[in-house]
Amino acid sequence: MSLLTETIAAIRPADAEALAAAQAHQAQLTKPAGSMGLLEPTGERVAAMVGEFPPPVPDPVALAVFAGDHGVQTHGVSRWPQEVSAQMALNIASGGAVVNAMCRQVGADVVVVDVGLVPELPDVPGLLRRKIASGTGDMTVGPAMTEAQVHAALEVGIGVARDLVARGTRLLLVGEVGIGNTTPAAALVSVFTGQAPAWVTGYGAGLDDAGKAAKIDVIETAITVNRASAADPIAALAAVGGLEHAAMVGYLLGAAALRTPVVLDGVIACAAAVVATALAPDTVDYLIAGHSGMEPGIRAALAQLGLRPLIDLDLRLGEGSGAALAVPVVQASVRMLREVATFASAGVSESPDGGTIEGGPGARPEAGQEQQR
Numbered sequence: 001m002s003l004l005t006e007t008i009a010a011i012r013p014a015d016a017e018a019l020a021a022a023q024a025h026q027a028q029l030t031k032p033a034g035s036m037g038l039l040e041p042t043g044e045r046v047a048a049m050v051g052e053f054p055p056p057v058p059d060p061v062a063l064a065v066f067a068g069d070h071g072v073q074t075h076g077v078s079r080w081p082q083e084v085s086a087q088m089a090l091n092i093a094s095g096g097a098v099v100n101a102m103c104r105q106v107g108a109d110v111v112v113v114d115v116g117l118v119p120e121l122p123d124v125p126g127l128l129r130r131k132i133a134s135g136t137g138d139m140t141v142g143p144a145m146t147e148a149q150v151h152a153a154l155e156v157g158i159g160v161a162r163d164l165v166a167r168g169t170r171l172l173l174v175g176e177v178g179i180g181n182t183t184p185a186a187a188l189v190s191v192f193t194g195q196a197p198a199w200v201t202g203y204g205a206g207l208d209d210a211g212k213a214a215k216i217d218v219i220e221t222a223i224t225v226n227r228a229s230a231a232d233p234i235a236a237l238a239a240v241g242g243l244e245h246a247a248m249v250g251y252l253l254g255a256a257a258l259r260t261p262v263v264l265d266g267v268i269a270c271a272a273a274v275v276a277t278a279l280a281p282d283t284v285d286y287l288i289a290g291h292s293g294m295e296p297g298i299r300a301a302l303a304q305l306g307l308r309p310l311i312d313l314d315l316r317l318g319e320g321s322g323a324a325l326a327v328p329v330v331q332a333s334v335r336m337l338r339e340v341a342t343f344a345s346a347g348v349s350e351s352p353d354g355g356t357i358e359g360g361p362g363a364r365p366e367a368g369q370e371q372q373r
């Protein structure tokens with residue numbers, strides 16, 4: 001059995017009993033029901049993911065940053081030159097990027113994984129050299145990758161998740177670097193959500209309006225030329241994805257197979273999430289939406305997944321920065337479940353009607369949002 005087949009077969013829905021125990025306990029805590037909003041279902045979901053009540057506060061934390069280059073950049077879909085991908089990968093490996101500051105703040109380790117950069121990088125600490133190809137092909141004239149390359153990238157991602165969990169990591173974060181990678185990300189979101197490219201394409205790392213319009217044209221062409229369809233997720237990923245996108249899909253599947261919560265970042269991570277859930281729907285049970293950034297593809301992907309982002313700070317960087325910033329929120333959601341006194345233990349009188357805050361974010365799903373997690 002291939003590593004991918006084995007990993008998909010190991011993905012089970014999160015534990016309903018642990019979820020029920022966490023929900024029942026949450027209702028006993030000395031606060032009006034729903035008063036802690038999205039923190040409440042987040043802590044309960046972590047209990048269900050790890051299959052344990054009360055769950056441990058998820059720690060240690062590690063971020064994997066997958067790096068790749070993109071043939072489609074010959075069309076100028078990014079404002080930046082391709083060499084910046086490798087330069088930023090080295091900057092992250094040596095601790096100098098924004099995401100390193102965010103990760104130091106929240107106590108997360110960082111590892112960079114070269115799955116598809118064009119240059120050969122030196123053997124430096126903090127960098128895993130797992131190159132599958134020197135960049136992808138131009139997706140406007142044919143598939144960006146072969147299916148064999150996709151499988152190899154998926155296996156790299158699964159392997160990174162396995163290694164981090166084997167090392168003791170209990171909360172995984174996913175990030176990326178790769179000039180042009182918001183283009184394949186928007187293409188994947190379009191194919192897997194059915195939303196038109198114009199609705200899910202953003203400015204990336206600083207395009208102007210004309211640049212964004214040209215980027216949308218490129219994405220429309222690539223989807224049409226390749227006849228990319230969600231009905232065959234691997235073929236669609238090969239057609240309009242990227243090597244780091246594919247590795248991120250593997251990482252999410254690997255995390256789910258190991259019942260380990262994984263925090264998504266921006267549009268590239270969200271694109272990987274819609275592909276991963278097309279391959280193994282129960283993967284969604286292990287995903288936490290870190291933030292809602294400025295790229296419209298994030299909203300489209302999260303709506304399809306039924307996930308609500310934990311923070312909203314107008315970020316539009318990537319790297320894993322939004323995932324890192326969500327870490328204290330995830331940890332606080334679990335700490336609340338573990339440490340807050342119950343009405344009985346603290347001798348606080350319960351409201352006769354349960355004390356639910358009407359209309360509070362966690363109180364009850366709004367119409368049409370029953371699936372929101």
Ligand SMILES: Cc1cc2ncn([C@H]3O[C@H](COP(=O)(O)O)[C@@H](O)[C@H]3O)c2cc1C
Nearest residue numbers: 078176177178179180181182204205318319
């Ligand atoms: C200096 C620099 C640092 C970055 N860190 C993340 N990105 C982000 O921007 C790129 C995607 O945007 P686009 O598709 O428009 O190229 C990726 O590298 C992503 O990680 C960066 C981009 C730049 C220029």
Ligand SMILES: O=C(O)c1cccnc1
Nearest residue numbers: 204205266267316317318
């Ligand atoms: O949302 C993101 O992840 C993003 C936005 C702009 C550039 N790179 C990534």
